[in-house]
Amino acid sequence: xxxxxxxxxxxxxxxxxxxxxxxxxxxxxxxxxxxxxxxxxxxxxxxxxxxxxxxxxxxxxxxxxxxxxxxxxxxxxxxxxxxxxxxxxxxxxxxxxxxxxxxxxxxxxxxxxxxxxxxxxxxxxxxxxxx
Numbered sequence: 001x002x003x004x005x006x007x008x009x010x011x012x013x014x015x016x017x018x019x020x021x022x023x024x025x026x027x028x029x030x031x032x033x034x035x036x037x038x039x040x041x042x043x044x045x046x047x048x049x050x051x052x053x054x055x056x057x058x059x060x061x062x063x064x065x066x067x068x069x070x071x072x073x074x075x076x077x078x079x080x081x082x083x084x085x086x087x088x089x090x091x092x093x094x095x096x097x098x099x100x101x102x103x104x105x106x107x108x109x110x111x112x113x114x115x116x117x118x119x120x121x122x123x124x125x126x127x128x129x130x131x
Contacts, residue, residue: 003071005078005091015088018108027125036118047124068094082111
């Protein structure tokens, strides 16, 4: 459901369960990473296309500004909390582009804050074409 978000401190089981539910729903999954020292996301070709982004690494605001306005603050809050403590998180929103259809996107991720630089990583999931 768009607007949904959850975060659980250091709960890898939650990450696995959320990802498994998306796989069972026949969603298309694509991995992403974010280096917290630079704040840049590296996302796959399908996610870049859905977000209408070029091939370079992108910042958080490049992604979030494509999301439905009513969901942006929720996504920012979840990611801010995830960068303060190692955790598992997920959110669902709608991508809204000026020249294209609206499309749902799910994000399931984990943060590793104790690592030397810190990073976020996870998957974006898109509903099946007929879903």
